[in-house]
Amino acid sequence: MTEILRRHILGAGVAFAGTVAMPAILRAQTGPIKLGTLTPLTGSGGSYGPSMATTVKKAADEINKAGGVLGRQLLIISEDDQTSPEAGLRAARKLIDIDKVSAIIGTWASAVTTAVVPVCSQSGVFLSTVSGAEPITLLPHQGFLIRTQPTTTLQGTKFGEFALGANAKTVAFVSPQTPFTDSQFAALTKTVTAAGGKTTSLIYDDKKTTLRTEVDQVLRGKPDAIVMGGYTNDTAVLVRDLYRANYRGSLFGFGYSVNKQLVDALPPDVSEGIYTLSPSPAEGSNAYKNVSRLLGVDSPDTYSCQVYDHLNLIAMAMAVGKGDTGTIIKDNVRKVSQGGGERVETAVDGLKLIADGKKVDYDGASGPCDFTDIGDITDAKFRYEQVKGGKITLLKIA
């Protein structure tokens, strides 16, 4: 092969590659902005994931109808994390490597989020989560992570105060192994022992269909109150077995596990009196009403409210940063979530103001949505509820 011919072929090759690559670059700037939802459509979070994914999709439709972000449409790609870290990681890789999303919204179980954080931050993809485990925001995420769920340590403290308020002196913490079990038990113990009480803990296997022997173990410590740290399905098994074992003390559970589904699945006298604690969405706010309208339900769950806020924040952060990358979202999310500006409750309103060159401060369906440097929310309210006559009734929001 002559030198000239070789040069021609090389040159033609470069020109060809350039031509092929060009539309891709153009497409990246003019095509839809891709965002992923990674929610538990199946597995123990399966009762929340579908409505979370629907909320994001419908909220994105509204943004698109109003003209999209930076004149481009939002394309939401929904994946199932199966409430499993392995499946969640696989799905995250697919969203990042194949779909090329700029952000992933909605990981629910703390174990899934823990698995997904490193790939997101390494790939420069923004992650917004509803997981509460304390260590998540301590991971080296380089700012690519925010969460709207209060930490489980805070929840552990609140559980302790709640139990003490019900005159409990000996509190047992009964939970499957989760990334937040230890931090939560530590916070609970600190609160209860400070008031002169004592705590015990038992970790069970959440795949068991009966927890009789575990219940016997727990009841040997004669607890006045039991804090249940599991998810809905295993908590149902635990509550049934506590009832059968004639336990008469107080029961406390997370709002996400002692929910309508659990109450409906158990005879009324079995679930009667269980106290629940959950992060409170901002009921009465316009954003909350929007989620309610989008889902067609009167009281949407806190996770649907949280992912609604995630999408709005991400859309506005991209508008402020004038780009669609994870880094731009990371650098601008706090510019739209806090720090003053015109208060907005939807991205549709916020995007108009941003286009007019105004500063916005988003208050969402889940709360004020202000974040610390490591991505935790700064303020959270809790709903204190109790099961009465087969219904979950509100005691107070504080």
Place this chain on the structure above:
Amino acid sequence: MVDAVLQALVNGVIAGALLAIPALGFSAIFAVLRFPNFAIGALATAGAYIAWVANVTFGLPIVAAIVVAFVSAAILGAALEYGALERLGRGGALMKAIGSLAMAMVIENVVRFFFGNDLRAFDLPLARDLVFGPIRIGPQQITNFIFALAIMVAVWTFLSFSSLGRSMRAVADNADLARLKGINPRLIALVTVAVGSGLCGVGGTLIGLDTSIDPLLGGRVLLSVFAAAVLGGLGSIPGAVAGAFVIGIVEEFTVLALAPAYRLAVGFIVILVVLVIRPSGLLGSKAG
């Protein structure tokens, strides 16, 4: 401590009796078809849901619902074998085992499609436990235990005294010899799969009666059932029952000695130990 041990023993016996029913089904299928059918967990789930529909939607009594679960799981299991798994047979036992895992996922997701992920409970009052000295036991557990024993006796009678049962054992023993005797091994295989699947459906229903029903119900006990069958000797019917009781009891005792989170390891350790020390299992002769 004695109280705790006694209580764990009682809990273990009851858990073992519940495991024994699907373990019987699993072992029977293995005996005749020589492959581990991992769809049994999903069949148990399907059976439980069908029984739930019969009980809650149509108001049938529990015993009738159990019969409905048996028949429907039997039809479903036979349909899977006839429609899909049998065709994979040429690829060997491993291919069928993988195929059965795939079928399990399909069934589980079909159940999820129709019923969602919500927990369901049978239309039964939940009774407080009866207390006998240091031991407590639930009325529903006693009923389930009696059901389980009755089903085990029925299976044993069927295999020992009915001509169909004897044909099944003959095919399990030596399919070619059975063919010479005029038995159609393919038909017998289908009947065995139907009976085995039906037993799984009943097992799932009994577990659902004791706890509640969700799409992962069968999947959760799959490992324990498999461990019970391996321990007893794959393909051995009395072995499956013995294995189920041992696994049930050991799993409950583990809670006394170890953190309960390690219970799941029991199944794996049992499988490992059996495979290393006595691959044919407790009561298996040449199977394994």
